[in-house]
Amino acid sequence: MHTALCDELGIEFPIFAFTHCRDVVVAVSKAGGFGVLGAVGFTPEQLEIELKWIDENIGDHSYGVDIVIPNKYEGMDANMSPEELTKMLQSMVPQQHLDFAKKLLADHGVPVEDADSNALQLLGWTEATATPQVEIALTHPKCTLIANALGTPPADMIKHIHDAGRKVAALCGSPAQALKHAEADVDIIIAQGGEGGGHCGEVGSIVLWPQVVKAVAPRPVLAAGGIGSGQQIAAALALGCQGAWSGSQWLMVEEAENTPVQQAAYIKASSRDTVRSRSFTGKPCRMLKNDWTEAWQTEGNPEPLGMPLQYMVSGMAVAATSKYPNETVDVAFNPVGQVVGQFAKVEKTSAVIERWVQEYLESTGRLEELNATV
């Protein structure tokens, strides 16, 4: 599965692993893949600590950082400080939504304390908050890729990253978005089908991937949404992609910080137990269905706000439920893709990479045999 993109990035396998755990980033890159740290939950100071640790542990391998900048928010002034922006956004959240969320949480035995309400912070969901994260990342030479999980990064940010000698990747859910990325000179286009965990569009991977490949050729495309085995990577490469971008699988490795309770929930879930819901981030995002996601789509209840306002509400839920790591609370945020239905156990990261490579070789070997016997 060693494609041209592997040579460009100096990696063995075009397996890109999105994760919030630095240990997983290191383990993936050391096993021949490419670990990408999701930075959205980190302050610039925390991010610096994480990247320093990665640098010290990853050896000669490289890695990436994933940020989240949606295209535009209405009424947002680019010159506002993150603090001003947070204050402004907080003032835009209807009290009805906060009350509804608090009651929903309390009804599930998860009382909201003052500290949780103060978690109504902006995190890295805007240009204003993501820019410092990019600056930090660029001071780490082994970080060779900046990915944006939503929309085309601003032109000056792309130029800035290129000037620093790093590559830019961006996710898309349609060939039209992919074209915008390509026109903005994004180096690697990640085509994420509706199967994917987290933010995703409606078009299925098997249809989306080849459309994006065709739209931006010869720019390299990574297949995302439904990647959880070597066979699925073989399918992605058969459809013209140069590699695979995966997220859900890395919640299920020994090196991940996910709790045994959460991992047990993923093992139990079928592919039908996920839902595309706006109830956490304000944009359609795939996650495990639970009482929180159901409540926000029940007629008569408040409708989810847009991004980033909804997170000003759901941030409470994330903070409050995080205090019960050893219990199943049916109002927690469990982003995961439909591949969750494949998960049967927690594995070592290196064992996953080895398994995927082996499965890929078996799958493509079977195709070779078929062609040979004609």
Place this chain on the structure above:
Amino acid sequence: MHTALCDELGIEFPIFAFTHCRDVVVAVSKAGGFGVLGAVGFTPEQLEIELKWIDENIGDHSYGVDIVIPNKYEGMDANMSPEELTKMLQSMVPQQHLDFAKKLLADHGVPVEDADSNALQLLGWTEATATPQVEIALTHPKCTLIANALGTPPADMIKHIHDAGRKVAALCGSPAQALKHAEADVDIIIAQGGEGGGHCGEVGSIVLWPQVVKAVAPRPVLAAGGIGSGQQIAAALALGCQGAWSGSQWLMVEEAENTPVQQAAYIKASSRDTVRSRSFTGKPCRMLKNDWTEAWQTEGNPEPLGMPLQYMVSGMAVAATSKYPNETVDVAFNPVGQVVGQFAKVEKTSAVIERWVQEYLESTGRLEELNATV
């Protein structure tokens, strides 16, 4: 792409083409694939005429017939005649739904006449109406496969078909349904991802196909939902399927009866222009989005009824809009999958099969090269 299943059925390529046009059935089978006639719209007498024509034109090739028997309808008595059943079901349709549909159609310049209302017939959507279709099919020796588009066929029907020396196939949208099919001794399992046109589940093909392959191994699985190129067939075989089941593509061939207006609409549509809607058949079914599908999911309007009741309402729309074959009426039924976004032109059926085979060889050839250069 010649798999073991091809030998079992005596075909060259495992390309299964679902179509309502007998000309397409013949053209596909003669080109090396396997044409399957959708029987749901035919009375037993019409079906006999179609199959006789196919027999006379298909040469030594074989073909299949596709019927629709959902699992169960509440309150349905197996001993009712089709006429009694239709009368009973008609009496269960709320007047409010009929009035809403008539107004919606009139507002779009498609007045409902008495003859259209009389189109509120049951067609082949039940065991009572599908059974005579099976009987007809079994009198045609070149018809070697009976497929059921919804659910597991009744046990006695499967036995009856097997006793006649024919094979049974059935569609599914989850590994659990696939297992039920396998336990009932269905010979070929068709795993249809949420991308598919017509009735489909929520799980994307890239995730669903390998789950179904694993669940029913070594029983052969056909990949459906998102098949519109040889690359997509390569992906299906990489994921362990033994062939591909396609429908949308055959609306876009010269031999099809679809009107130029409808084909132009398919060419114009992107993959995002389809929707899974209950507004025509009562079960989630993927089709082009239009004013009809939007109206039935607008808050405050009547909710679609279940199957088969909703078709007692939407049958009017199908009958009334069919009188305007040369106009775009935004309340017509255009079932199609997300592959619609790939369609650029109308082709000859044989040219499609040749193209798919060529694309398949290019795609798998690329994978072979990658393996060879490692």
